[in-house]
Amino acid sequence: xxxxxxxxxxxxxxxxxxxxxxxxxxxxxxxxxxxxxxxxxxxxxxxxxxxxxxxxxxxxxxxxxxxxxxxxxxxxxxxxxxxxxxxxxxxxxxxxxxxxxxxxxxxxxxxxxxxxxxxxxxxxxxxxxxxxxxxxxxxxxxxxxxxxxxxxxxxxxxxxxxxxxxxxxxxxxxxxxxxxxxxxxxxxxxxxxxxxxxxxxxxxxxxxxxxxxxxxxxxxxxxxxx
Amino acid sequence: xxxxxxxxxxxxxxxxxxxxxxxxxxxxxxxxxxxxxxxxxxxxxxxxxxxxxxxxxxxxxxxxxxxxxxxxxxxxxxxxxxxxxxxxxxxxxxxxxxxxxxxxxxxxxxxxxxxxxxxxxxxxxxxxxxxxxxxxxxxxxxxxxxxxxxxxx
Numbered sequence: 001x002x003x004x005x006x007x008x009x010x011x012x013x014x015x016x017x018x019x020x021x022x023x024x025x026x027x028x029x030x031x032x033x034x035x036x037x038x039x040x041x042x043x044x045x046x047x048x049x050x051x052x053x054x055x056x057x058x059x060x061x062x063x064x065x066x067x068x069x070x071x072x073x074x075x076x077x078x079x080x081x082x083x084x085x086x087x088x089x090x091x092x093x094x095x096x097x098x099x100x101x102x103x104x105x106x107x108x109x110x111x112x113x114x115x116x117x118x119x120x121x122x123x124x125x126x127x128x129x130x131x132x133x134x135x136x137x138x139x140x141x142x143x144x145x146x147x148x149x150x151x152x153x154x155x156x157x158x159x160x161x162x163x164x165x166x167x168x169x170x171x172x173x174x175x176x177x178x179x180x181x182x183x184x185x186x187x188x189x190x191x192x193x194x195x196x197x198x199x200x201x202x203x204x205x206x207x208x209x210x211x212x213x214x215x216x217x218x219x220x221x222x223x224x225x226x
Numbered sequence: 227x228x229x230x231x232x233x234x235x236x237x238x239x240x241x242x243x244x245x246x247x248x249x250x251x252x253x254x255x256x257x258x259x260x261x262x263x264x265x266x267x268x269x270x271x272x273x274x275x276x277x278x279x280x281x282x283x284x285x286x287x288x289x290x291x292x293x294x295x296x297x298x299x300x301x302x303x304x305x306x307x308x309x310x311x312x313x314x315x316x317x318x319x320x321x322x323x324x325x326x327x328x329x330x331x332x333x334x335x336x337x338x339x340x341x342x343x344x345x346x347x348x349x350x351x352x353x354x355x356x357x358x359x360x361x362x363x364x365x366x367x368x369x370x371x372x373x374x375x376x377x378x379x
Contacts, residue, residue: 052357054282054366106273
């Protein structure tokens with residue numbers, strides 16, 4: 001017998017199965033099964049596909065003047081100049097900044113309205129999945145032991161502290177206030193896929209009389225996701 | 227013809243008949259290709275503080291060639307399908323050169339790209355597809371397997 005099946009428009013692989021009347025009793029069923037298998041629509045392939053890789057794990061940090069999604073080599077300066085009377089009075093002195101960055105690099109919000117006395121610090125950490133790095137990144141600042149003058153006189157870096165603010169934010173202290181320790185110190189952790197920022201205003205403690213001179217030192221902020 | 231053989235033929239005929247009419251019909255678009263063949267997602271800008279993570283996106287061009295020769299003269303609706311590959315959904319939004327319909331598709335769903343009579347043996351178009359997803363993948367890479375299916379009238 002010839003079994004020829006016409007299947008209208010069905011995109012399948014058609015086959016003609018021949019069986020003879022002299023076949024054993026099992027062969028017609030086997031032939032039918034073979035034909036059925038041949039008629040099953042081809043479900044594999046025949047499709048466009050694309051391999052996609054997740055975005056790379058990413059940390060972003062800006063301190064003072066910065067550029068969104070780009071490197072910016074600016075190192076801002078905070079300073080204070082004391083008169084003899086101020087030094088003798090021993091009262092803490094607010095420091096000024098040469099930063100001009102008032103707007104958030106995230107959304108342009110005026111986060112630090114008076115950059116002359118504030119340094120904006122913002123940081124984000126992003127990962128595409130739970131296996132793509134730790135659940136949070138760590139924001140640290142490292143300061144040297146002392147500020148040093150040209151004459152070699154020193155002021156402990158611990159004489160400088162900072163307060164924080166973020167007008168309009170519900171978490172103005174998302175990076176907390178503190179005092180430099182003269183070493184590496186952790187400021188906060190940043191959960192994956194979040195962005196934080198606030199403004200830091202620096203204060204010189206002025207707790208001792210120092211030799212005249214200009215004392216300098218540099219602190220470094222780092223954001224790490226090991 | 228003995229009884230067993232006759233029964234087999236009848237059953238077979240019924241099965242063939244139902245297979246011929248069953249919707250949807252998977253279409254062959256093995257002539258399609260993407261440019262580039264693989265793509266890396268990029269982070270979308272973060273929203274203002276406290277907003278939800280916007281996730282990642284990528285763009286890809288798809289040169290489509292769907293084999294419709296067995297359906298010429300028939301009418302129906304052709305859908306693009308994106309089977310769900312993991313819990314993290316993918317959103318595809320595309321524009322076309324006009325042969326197919328633009329649209330939006332989310333993992334596990336299908337979207338209409340053509341309706342009416344099929345006049346030609348192939349349907350060709352170029353899609354510009356934007357892929358977006360959350361930052362909740364199961365791993366660092368995945369493969370999206372789109373396909374097309376026809377609901378014939």
